[in-house]
Amino acid sequence: MKFLDDLPLGFLVLISLALGLAPFVPQPHVWEKIGMLFAGDLSRGIDIFDLLMHGAPWILLALKLVRIATMPAAGRK
Secondary structure, eight states: OOHHHHHHHHHHHHHHTTTTTTTTSSOOOOHHHHHHHHOOOSSSSHHHHHHHHHHHHHHHHHHHHHEEEEESSGGGO
């Protein structure tokens, strides 16, 4: 978990908003790919890669927030 602890929270928020939502028009890729996943249309390799690439910052941010919330107060940075 040291890797997650070493990542600055501000950086994760910034990268989630920038890469996680890019391109912004006509709709964010991650939103489009999640829709495709739930519709059962996520079958091409490039679409799966896109979901992983654009979703990874959000997953890291969620893990970091859970880590912060569950860490004892004395161990927080």
